[in-house]
Amino acid sequence: MERNIARLRERLAPLNVTLRPHLKTAKSVEIAQRVMASPQGPATVSTLKEAEFFAAAGVRDIIYAVGIAPWKLAKVIALRRQGVDLAVVLDTVEQAQAVAAASREAGDPIPALIEIDCDGHRAGVLPGDEDRLVAIGKALVEGAQLRGVLTHAGGSYAARGEEELRRRAEEERSSVVEAATILRNAGLPCPAVSVGSTPTAHHAVDLTGVTEVRAGVFVFFDLVMAGVGICKIEDIALSVLATVIGHQREKGWILVDAGWMAMSQDRGTAKQAVNQGYGIVCDSSGQPYDDLILADANQEHGIIMVRPGTDASLPELKIGDRVRILPNHACATGAQHRSYHVVHSASDIVHGEWQRFGGW
């Protein structure tokens, strides 16, 4: 994990942007402290529960990067009254009007970023939609703050190869820069120009016009990121420790006590070149076995098999032996657990336990 954090920091330093890590991946104060530039932030969150939790731990510069619903503004204002520079995200005039009205009522201009749709993936205004951008901006400045523009290249998870990843990063950059230019040309402020996804953060060559980069899963990495080519298997810093509880030898199955409750049901690699099932199986020190995967999972049962189509052999694992399973998606697997057990590389010794939280 420490190597993954250092790697992204070093990569972004010459690009003249701030790293605003997304804390939704780990949801842990100890990890937030290691991934943020300072104990006060900056940071990105995906729920107001995260904002409340990290604010209580001293974080003071937070973007809540999921479109705001008007009823949540009371919580936003309460956090801002505690001294947190909490900004919201939106992509409609209705939301902008609601944020401006709440700001006026509270006597506190809530900062808002306009979400830009850089790749048709999810939410956001199209980068060249001048009418909508300016209308949102004008509605906001009637009481709230127009903090800037923000986008997320969610489509980059499906990209393959260095060239396409660099192209996705450039699309992400140019879309927010275009939107920022439209706002500024209309006489509106746009101090923040925010991009972010782990694949594009690791492939952007030029970030001219961008002020900050958000990324989350880079802290742990996972099999989906390895499949996209962003990391190697040995960079994955999160695993689930499981115990062998049975065999069905004639079927080539080893049963373990980690099912989908422990791994999550994320099957993100099923659409990639190599389907990793529910995860890659390693020995207890984290060394992967040849072509051994968690092929199927029930709530608390996992079925380990040799990857279909390979001639690797099933390792000799006895009942009670421990294995580590690398996850498809670190955000999803982490969410199934209440704490992290901290180990150094290739070691079984637990050096600490870091709590994580969940909920909304």
Next chain:
Amino acid sequence: MERNIARLRERLAPLNVTLRPHLKTAKSVEIAQRVMASPQGPATVSTLKEAEFFAAAGVRDIIYAVGIAPWKLAKVIALRRQGVDLAVVLDTVEQAQAVAAASREAGDPIPALIEIDCDGHRAGVLPGDEDRLVAIGKALVEGAQLRGVLTHAGGSYAARGEEELRRRAEEERSSVVEAATILRNAGLPCPAVSVGSTPTAHHAVDLTGVTEVRAGVFVFFDLVMAGVGICKIEDIALSVLATVIGHQREKGWILVDAGWMAMSQDRGTAKQAVNQGYGIVCDSSGQPYDDLILADANQEHGIIMVRPGTDASLPELKIGDRVRILPNHACATGAQHRSYHVVHSASDIVHGEWQRFGGW
């Protein structure tokens, strides 16, 4: 929920079996108290954390229904010393020897059930494997207790139609009765003969020789169970309340603040006749919209669309409006939340909040 519980109780009463509900679905003391025959049990659990949690709440008759790993026996003995009749499950001679050795050392004969593989689904001894059954039984009685035999017709989730479901229930019954007969003929005790899955519990016609039925998801039901034909959509007693946070009108998308973190990534209906995406979308009172599903999900974003291939129209939902989403798999969706908000049918008024727990 109360109707679902009453329905299974009434169904099983004339079949002369005990209901031993599986508490892994809800992981809530309040729901356990409503689903168990008495505050002391009987109950089934899938983790020792559940056993510890429910034991602390007064439950005294528990089967831990996932194959036992030897290192967990210290926790089993600790719970038994608190007065809990906690039984374990196993399917190998090695496990039986470990349980017998731990029993002798503790001076406490731990009760164990031999798991039977009734449908090739997961763990267990084949019902007619006399040598293995008797070897396990003999290893157990050297210090531990042979409590009986247990099976789970996990394959019944893939069954379709009343006839096949009745056949699965009969296979489940006959497999454990066969194994029990083998043990008794070898002079071994076999007081408990335990079967269970929600589909078979709702379809068994004759349970001669069976002493108890385990079932879990019947308490809430879900879209997978509706797809198998075990319940109707209106029986589903668990939903996720979400807020509209945006639109992509040209794509026919409504965005809500419930993604896979709120729904889980269970896509169990994708293999059924009707793919429900991540869930069926209802108004805030729980009335389903026509052919409206949560078609896609990111961590905290959900995309609502009309079901492909239908001509239903997208309802007019404004930013801030609330919808309820019915889950594919209640066990998985429940696990994403820290508590239940209790509402009466077709009402938005929250009558209480019931905590749920997780972890291992």
